[in-house]
Amino acid sequence: MSYAYLFKYIIIGDTGVGKSCLLLQFTDKRFQPVHDLTIGVEFGARMITIDNKPIKLQIWDTAGQESFRSITRSYYRGAAGALLVYDITRRETFNHLASWLEDARQHANANMTVMLIGNKCDLSHRRAVSYEEGEQFAKEHGLVFMEASAKTAQNVEEAFIKTAGTIYKKIQDGVFDVSNESYGIKVGYAVPNTSGGGAGSSSQGGGCCS
Amino acid sequence: MRGEEAAAAEARCPRSPELHDLSDDSDYAAAAAASSNHTVMRSDLADKGSVETARVDVVYEKEGVTIHPMQYGSGRISGILRLYLQQGSLFLSWEPNEEVDSFSTSSVTMEIEKYRNLYTVKGLPLSDVRFIRKHSPAFNIGVEYIIIVLSSGLAYPPFYFYNSGLRELFASLKKHVFIIRSDDDPNVFLVNDFQDPLQKSLSSLELPGVASVANAMSRQNSFSFTGSVDEARHVTPSSMTEYVSKQKHKSNDPGRDLSIQVLEKFSLVTKFARDTTSSLFRENHNIGARTYGRQQQKHVLDNRANDKYTDHPITPDKGSLPSDSIESDNLPLVWGKQRDNPLSVEEWSNFLDPEGRVMDSKALRKKVFYGGVDHVLRKEVWKFLLGYHEYDSTYAEREYLAVVKRAEYEAIKSQWKSISPTQAKRFTKFRERKGLIDKDVVRTDRSVPYYEGDDNQNVVVLRDILLTYSFYNFDLGYCQGMSDFLAPILYVMEDEPESFWCFTILMERLGANFNRDQSGMHAQLLALSKLVELLDPPLHNYFRQNDCLNYFFCFRWVLIQFKREFSFDQIMLLWEVLWTHYLSEHFHLYLCIAILKRYRSRIIGEQMDFDTLLKFINELSGQINLDRALQDAEALCSVAGDNGAACIPPGTPPSMPIETDGGLYVQEDEVL
Numbered sequence A: 001m002s003y004a005y006l007f008k009y010i011i012i013g014d015t016g017v018g019k020s021c022l023l024l025q026f027t028d029k030r031f032q033p034v035h036d037l038t039i040g041v042e043f044g045a046r047m048i049t050i051d052n053k054p055i056k057l058q059i060w061d062t063a064g065q066e067s068f069r070s071i072t073r074s075y076y077r078g079a080a081g082a083l084l085v086y087d088i089t090r091r092e093t094f095n096h097l098a099s100w101l102e103d104a105r106q107h108a109n110a111n112m113t114v115m116l117i118g119n120k121c122d123l124s125h126r127r128a129v130s131y132e133e134g135e136q137f138a139k140e141h142g143l144v145f146m147e148a149s150a151k152t153a154q155n156v157e158e159a160f161i162k163t164a165g166t167i168y169k170k171i172q173d174g175v176f177d178v179s180n181e182s183y184g185i186k187v188g189y190a191v192p193n194t195s196g197g198g199a200g201s202s203s204q205g206g207g208c209c210s
Numbered sequence B: 001m002r003g004e005e006a007a008a009a010e011a012r013c014p015r016s017p018e019l020h021d022l023s024d025d026s027d028y029a030a031a032a033a034a035s036s037n038h039t040v041m042r043s044d045l046a047d048k049g050s051v052e053t054a055r056v057d058v059v060y061e062k063e064g065v066t067i068h069p070m071q072y073g074s075g076r077i078s079g080i081l082r083l084y085l086q087q088g089s090l091f092l093s094w095e096p097n098e099e100v101d102s103f104s105t106s107s108v109t110m111e112i113e114k115y116r117n118l119y120t121v122k123g124l125p126l127s128d129v130r131f132i133r134k135h136s137p138a139f140n141i142g143v144e145y146i147i148i149v150l151s152s153g154l155a156y157p158p159f160y161f162y163n164s165g166l167r168e169l170f171a172s173l174k175k176h177v178f179i180i181r182s183d184d185d186p187n188v189f190l191v192n193d194f195q196d197p198l199q200k201s202l203s204s205l206e207l208p209g210v211a212s213v214a215n216a217m218s219r220q221n222s223f224s225f226t227g228s229v230d231e232a233r234h235v236t237p238s239s240m241t242e243y244v245s246k247q248k249h250k251s252n253d254p255g256r257d258l259s260i261q262v263l264e265k266f267s268l269v270t271k272f273a274r275d276t277t278s279s280l281f282r283e284n285h286n287i288g289a290r291t292y293g294r295q296q297q298k299h300v301l302d303n304r305a306n307d308k309y310t311d312h313p314i315t316p317d318k319g320s321l322p323s324d325s326i327e328s329d330n331l332p333l334v335w336g337k338q339r340d341n342p343l344s345v346e347e348w349s350n351f352l353d354p355e356g357r358v359m360d361s362k363a364l365r366k367k368v369f370y371g372g373v374d375h376v377l378r379k380e381v382w383k384f385l386l387g388y389h390e391y392d393s394t395y396a397e398r399e400y401l402a403v404v405k406r407a408e409y410e411a412i413k414s415q416w417k418s419i420s421p422t423q424a425k426r427f428t429k430f431r432e433r434k435g436l437i438d439k440d441v442v443r444t445d446r447s448v449p450y451y452e453g454d455d456n457q458n459v460v461v462l463r464d465i466l467l468t469y470s471f472y473n474f475d476l477g478y479c480q481g482m483s484d485f486l487a488p489i490l491y492v493m494e495d496e497p498e499s500f501w502c503f504t505i506l507m508e509r510l511g512a513n514f515n516r517d518q519s520g521m522h523a524q525l526l527a528l529s530k531l532v533e534l535l536d537p538p539l540h541n542y543f544r545q546n547d548c549l550n551y552f553f554c555f556r557w558v559l560i561q562f563k564r565e566f567s568f569d570q571i572m573l574l575w576e577v578l579w580t581h582y583l584s585e586h587f588h589l590y591l592c593i594a595i596l597k598r599y600r601s602r603i604i605g606e607q608m609d610f611d612t613l614l615k616f617i618n619e620l621s622g623q624i625n626l627d628r629a630l631q632d633a634e635a636l637c638s639v640a641g642d643n644g645a646a647c648i649p650p651g652t653p654p655s656m657p658i659e660t661d662g663g664l665y666v667q668e669d670e671v672l
């Protein structure tokens, strides 16, 4: 399918917070509690529309375990957006947010849009982190914040699309030089996977990779 | 003498971890002292083959700079580290001494001798260096060392400075290249320009003890075929010069010439394989012997034996192969032997003597290597392949072992079973491990019927084994990926203690994959990179040009030995083939290359960058033709022979690590 822009997203956060479930809910609209833990990285993609323009999100679902960090850091490069996820029922996943942000600050480009997500909000009876704390953290670090549930799908769509909206706005405001792919944005091309020379934002070219 | 100067400088300004600035005067003092000792190397070092009169100015030279090549052993190779200027650029070299250090034991010495050349660093241009990480031991006890990390992400093994001299090294560096201390880590020194903010950020990439087994990866470091090893040792300075001229005259690149040799060898082999097909029993040993030596001849003889045996033509004609749309690169470089049928019940019984000993373990391993094992036999045969049972053990001995080991397992298991909730409250490490394992076993192979459904008892057994293992090997503990290894083992063994012991033995070899500092993984990825350079130079060049030399895109393949790339059934076959260690302990690396080679025309044709390549490789999962990949890997492994083996430093997993008093699993970087 053709697209006007392609945005690279990464999903980061501690192991078990529900990153893969969020991705699956967003791309396939289903919750599958039994699936494999992530080793390295997994990929997903979906088309969305913003401002009447088809935009393809290419999503990198990374492994959360600490010992994979030196590998997963190499995936940050050129991401336009990041979903930073914690689990509202496990305090430690919230406590680790600062170190994830630090990683992102070091290894991603400075203009990356980061969305903070408190996942598993369907389990609010087991809540260990209040909504306000999440909101406060986001505010302090200049992030957009939402609580969501990969299980009930609450706010999942919104989280991904709102992030895309923010990125799109940055493009409109000229924050990015879209011909520079290190910002994690590709302009739609006629020929799959050819890099170099922006073909303008005309989206009619034959689309790109799966 | 330089050393005294440095000591004096040292005294004036004692090392302090808070010191974030390099521009203290003592550095300059040291540098000045060093520069007064400049040596001019000329044709004595610059070798006979080189016409260039390029002047080589040595600006730093230190003896006793040592590599510890064994992953956990005591072997050392001491050598000379030099910095020299040539045509305005700074280069670094490290040459091993002729003699292995005396404190190495003789068996280790032999091993090291074999690999000495691998570690030699010929002229490495400093422009290829991303950063240098300095490790100074706490309280000045122990030896300082540095790790050099290249722009490609690869790291050299640590260089230990037994005769000090680190300070002068940095001082000299600072005189000739732009070098600054990283904001993030005072021990990291960034080299060259920092126009690219990304480069700066990447500098804090953790690569601690990483490359203790790593090869010296110098780009122009050619692979010496056995015959040329000695030559290679003595022509170091010439390759320094050649490297410079290479920029201008590609054809002067010794590596490239070698590549051509390799390609020629390949094409001869291919041709040879074809000839063999067309005239199956015609006498053409000579060709084989002449073009490619004993290995090939043996390979061909094997083919023949196999051919008689299975009644198949040696070489599959292309039409009969399942055409696989994804595998667009059908370049049949060399043909491996046709895959065999799995070891059958009848064949197995023929391998055993009346008391149950395996009479010819080599033949057994060969049989399994080429065909795998019938599923009903796996439970029995895997225990031999993994090394849980000795091949020459009897039925009675094995029965006895089972009883002993069962009791032993229960004893270890009771260590965590007896932890009360109150105790657990004060045992954070236990709670964390248990929590992680609990979370992961429910995310392991749940689509396999054996592990399917809610409250599946087998999932509980997985959990218990992993938790028990994390007590048995407390230093390594539990890491993600282990459950991937355990699930097929438990499925086959259907027995908790036996699965535990089989898993434990597998982890003896593969535990290093899970080292916190990733040393086991880095060692394998480095070896892989060397092997690709040997076996597919164009692909190697492509990866080099596209910043893919860190081979991170093969991370999952290597970490869990292709577990996520094949179906559950296929993985059992693949693993038993790997466990035979028949052609190589590192056959999985050849498998990586076989697969990469299959897709190389797509990778290169579509000009995949790192991201695209990573995604492409990920999505090959479930698409790879296993039999064909095994066949290709076998051919590559045979062709590479000793030269391939020489690319893989000793101690690289799944080779057995060498035990030291310090424990097997170094989980923390103990050096400040």
Ligand SMILES: Nc1nc2c(ncn2[C@@H]2O[C@H](COP(=O)(O)OP(=O)(O)OP(=O)(O)O)[C@@H](O)[C@H]2O)c(=O)[nH]1
Binding pocket: A013, A014, A015, A016, A017, A018, A019, A020, A021, A022, A032, A033, A034, A036, A037, A038, A039, A062, A063, A064, A065, A119, A120, A121, A122, A123, A148, A149, A150, A151, A152, B442, B443
């Ligand atoms: N109740 C509830 N459970 C969830 C939700 N999201 C995920 N889970 C559960 O949390 C567990 C972990 O989810 P994953 O998506 O695998 O976690 P991850 O962040 O991808 O973990 P790693 O791949 O190890 O980094 C799964 O077993 C899911 O069943 C949610 O929104 N609500």
Ligand SMILES: [Mg+2]
Binding pocket: A019, A020, A021, A036, A037, A038, A061, A062, A063
């Ligand atoms: Mg995941």
